[in-house]
Amino acid sequence: MFKEANKNNLCQVSLTGIRSLVLLGLLIDRPLSLDEIRQEFLKYNIIENSNSDDILRIDLNTLRSMGCEITRAKKSTNNKFILTVHPFMLDITSEEMSVLKQAFNRIKSDLNIESAIHFHRLFTKIAKNVKNVNIAEELIGLSPVKHYDIKLIDKIQNYCKEQKILNFIYKSPTAKNEFQKNVKCQEVVLKNNKVYLYCFDLVNKKALTLNLDRIKKIISCLDNDGDNDNTVEKFVVKFKLKEFGIQGLSEEEKILEGDLTKGFLVEGNYYNEFLAYQRILSFGSNCTVIEPLDFKQNIINKLEKMKEIYNV
């Protein structure tokens, strides 16, 4: 972290100042015992072997007097000094936080799972170094994946790359008990602020969209030996869009023809039929389904049922 001091070259610098800054840097990095501090100071050539530990204690006091909160080295801290607060923590103003929040909210809805995790890691890293606890909480609160186990997401993303066969305990909100699922992993996606695993159910032979938060325990993970070649065929819908409204097109959709004056003919390739219904309905009156015909009829039925609720 620091360069070794050359004692022949210490004119116009304060050696005690160097010690304090080095000590601060070391304690920011990790908790240390008195002996570990001594070893580090010797390594950087900023104390002599003959110096007593009192020098180190005075350096610790100096940092405390400057606003550092350093615990005592006791049994419960494994005889290490732990720095909990220091005056060099980042002071983010509420005005700065507000701009950061506005900027992030402008891109939030377009994030894919990878970039959501990148933002999560960045916000967490900054939050750990922020002076004001409320600002730190607000920063972490911005992350769309804050409620998820990031390590699990990473792990399952890797399984998806290799299309592994996963057996796990899943807790569906609608079922009383947890149950086992045996699936072929396909893709981890972020949709509407939730992380889903797109996978193929090897028992019921159908495409599933499972909330990653509900995977309780992974029982086994096996290589895909090729016998389970259940390529999921995307559910294709052709529809007309008068205008995009508040929705932009997603990666699943492509414009076949049209322009702003005539409207657009769009093809949507959705992971399953359920996601297709959700997406089409969310376009509201801007959208008219062309095909498949049974899907179109189901949309009409759904809209009529919805209308009945308000026609009381």
Added chain:
Amino acid sequence: MSKVSQKKNLSSIQVIKTLQILLQDDYSMNDLVKKLNADEPFPIFNNSVISKYINTCRYIGISIPKVNNRYFVSSLPFGFKLDDIDINTIKTLQFIVSNKMTKKNNSIFDKFITKLSRHSKRNITTINQEEYIYSFELFEKAIAKKVKIRLLFKNQDKLDCIPLRISQEKNKTFFEVFNKRVRMIDTNRLAGIQILSENYIEPFNINQVAIFKLKGNLAKRYQARDNETVELNSDGTITVTNTDENKEVLLSRLMRYEDLCEIISPKTYRDEFLQMLVDTLKNYGK
């Protein structure tokens, strides 16, 4: 209490004080002398002492450049570690701020980036801020002054309206405005914006509270958002109170919930939702 526990190094304290001041802003030597002596009972900091303390900081690797006779910290060896992915993530935000937000917000965000850079192990280069989009400035100015605006569309249309806020959905920037109803205008459709002299009084509660009821499986699996509270009803349904969500975004989301959702209030939302259903059914000749 032993004597050791009370002893401190005065010179170390002064080095740390110097570093603390340098982390706040860029200062000339004269500014530093004034700033550092401000809290002292008598002046102890002078040019030579401060130079020594700056050298001390530099000696251990704290980067303190002197540009235009002003000193500042550009990175700390014990600051937090930002990797390449972090830097690119920050640049994504910088790009949004510099292209889609006002000059004032740009300058606030620049200060934040400078702070991040100073407290981190590596410099974050600020991206070149080209011209800010002037319309965003005008829009926010109109909100602040509570005056109406005229939106000039590329297709020659005009719309006199009350400016509400700038919002972003699906990578598109919208001006939320009020003219008979709240409208979201895609800024890509605009050719210009004109500030009118007519003042307005907010005619309604912009941050509307919406209440909707969910039933069936959706009620069981619904995960409330940060701006929502949920109440469980005795019949197994849930009542969700949603605040401060853009109406069009909310109604589009509620469409996805099919007949498992009913908007309870406000009445305007109910009416508009019903109208949306009627209009969508008309697309199919119903």
